[in-house]
Amino acid sequence: MCRWLAYTGNPIQLETVLFREEHSLIDQSLHSRYGATTTNGDGFGVGWYGRHNELPFRYRCAHPAWSDRNLRDAARAIHTPLFVAHIRAATDTPSQETNSHPFRHGRWLFVHNGSIRDYPNVRRELMLAVKPELFASIEGSTDSEVMFFLALTLGLDHEPVPALERMAAMIEDIGWRNGVKNPLNMTVCATDGEQIIAVRYSSERVSRSLFHSTSFRHLHELYPDDPRIQMVGDDAFLVLSEPLVDLPGVWEEVPENTAIIVRGANVYQRPFEPH
Template sequence: MCRWLAYSGTPILLDELLYKPRYSLIDQSMHSRLGVETTNGDGVGVGWYEPSDQPVPALFRGTGPAWGDVNLRELARVTRSGLFLAHIRASTGTPVQQTNCHPFRYGRWLWCHNGAIHDFRELRRDLMLAIDPDLFPSVAGSTDSEVMFYLALTFGLRDDPLRAVERMAGFVEQVARAHGVASPLQMTVGATDGDRVWAFRYSSEGKSRTLSFSTALTALRALHPDMELLRGLSEETRLVVSEPLGELAGAWNEVPESSYGVVQKGDDELGAFTPR
């Protein structure tokens, strides 16, 4: 399985989250505490929007272990963004190659995934045949995660992200049933169009991988008034993470089982996720 994070808020340097926290994403690539695998060394990627009005987000993906990627370290040291998605990969059987590294990108959209479609090789043909023919040429890799992304795009991700991902999940389960595959889907997903961030936590067996979001900044400042970093961030700043980046009291809230969340300007959303 994998680890990922999504950040939305006051522009910060990428290394503030990728490297500096006690349990940073790069630390999790070697010492994951809550993942299925302790080590996530099969690739790394980050996509970001800066300037925020650029038509296509920037994307860096490398096939080596995140802890040894000197190019990522240099990039993170000087790159500032108010919205980015980062991912460290542990392969579930597909090759370690750049096109299989997350985030995946289509137009302004970025997508990353932790989990798996069980027995994906058996289901892969039927799933891929359902992808919109106009989108199909853009599929570049061989992962179940990328297929999920293009199915979600096929089912309307750009117009109604919640319904599109619910339809994607329902379709995967429908195809799996036809092949006699029980409990096929395990996922936490992060997706963004550069404006809002969507997060999804779901599994067919009802035992999903971990996913948390950060507490509102006003509450964090009240709990930890001496933390200088918190003073420089806007009230809109939020983090969604596979695994908390530290043990700061009151900082993290678990996303409930079978739920989705939206980080956006104004009030965020949290609701039930139901495959269709």
Template sequence: MCRWLVYSGTPVLLSDVLYRPVPSLIDQSLRSRMGVETTNGDGFGIGWYTDDIDTPAIVRDTGPAWNNRNLREISDHVRSPLFFAHIRASTGTAVQQTNCHPFRHGRWMWMHNGLIAGFDRLRRDLLLTVDPELFPHIEGTTDSETMFYLALTFGLDEDPPGAVARMAGLVERLGHQIGVEFPVQMTIAASNGERVWVFRYSSRRESRTLFYSTCVESLRALHPDVAWLHRLSADTRIVVSEPLGDLQGAWNELPESSYGVIPAQDGEMLAAFDVHGLTGPGIG
């Protein structure tokens, strides 16, 4: 599988989040503690937004993140209020640049950890469902990119949670038709540059790990002597496949079958998620 990270909040250098924590996402590319694979060396990608450009920048490569000098160089010079970072462990598709995350279409970024079980048999039917106007923009061969373009087809611009639910529901329905018992395994991050949506869901209800950071004000109260916490805005959040660093009380597991919004909408960061639609009130 893969490991990924989302940062949203006070503009910081990418290196502050990618490299500085111990363990960091770069450490996880070589020694993941919670992933299906210990090593995630089948490529990496970073994407970020700036204040004056609507579309995100994307940098991707097929080599491992832990020894990439260009990634180190970029991360020491790029400052952003919102960025994605992803380290890849292929589930069977080719190790090539167009298969590395994050994926981009217009103002949207998307990245994924997990898989569509039976994707080799489902791929044709899934791709035929993609909006014909969007289809030419698909560059790679992964299930992750297919999920992205299905979500775009199902209204990601207007209703991100609903679009992702419809996408996952379609995968489950088609998977069940060919005898795949548990078609969907996913943690997903999507952003339009203004907000970030993160999802944790699987058909088996045993989803890959996903954690979000405790609110900055609470962390300041817990750790009043940690200087860098005082430089962050109250709405700063990080979402990760597995925790970074060792700051006590910093991380909370995203509940099974739920999604989160950053910055929070109507004071609620988390809500229940179901492939047949959204259910229940906010839970966070």
């Protein structure tokens, strides 16, 4: 399917996680170890935040991430305290820039791995559930972008996790009414620059892989001489489709049906229950 990651902490170069690590996102675009597909070459994108109250920036492309020279230069130049990155393996929709993640509306960025099953047959009903004032902002043809705009319709600005729960419930309800078994499989991330919300959920309770970093304070004690761990600071946090490095104690798997909320140094987990 796809691979994605989200980072918050001290400002770092995008290059750090996109290129430098042993199992960087670029390596995963060619050699994914946990994904449904080994190769994720149907487009990519990064989204990041600059100064406070500044709208997020994006760089998206329909080509494979590993072949984009401009991405390497941009990743070396950009330092940011919060960003998301995504590499895509297309399912029912074409490889084009408007179908590359992250999707953006206002301050929000959104990435997704997984699928709405039998999407062509439920697409019309799902799209008609999007608020009319938001509908014109849909640019591409993916199920992922429709998920994002459904979440915005259902209150993402005000109560992110409940809005995502309502979005998942709507997709399941429409899918079941149209004879789709296990309508939804997703790991998603939404961020407004102040918080990161990540969710692992699927109708069949067998979701795509998702991990998060453990305490960087603890990692500093375990690996005091590792410059990669030193640069991100004590309060850094990563949530990602698969680990970047094979170091013991660095990663924990996100449980099924779980939402993670990250606000600065505060990290919370709660059950994810569509309703």
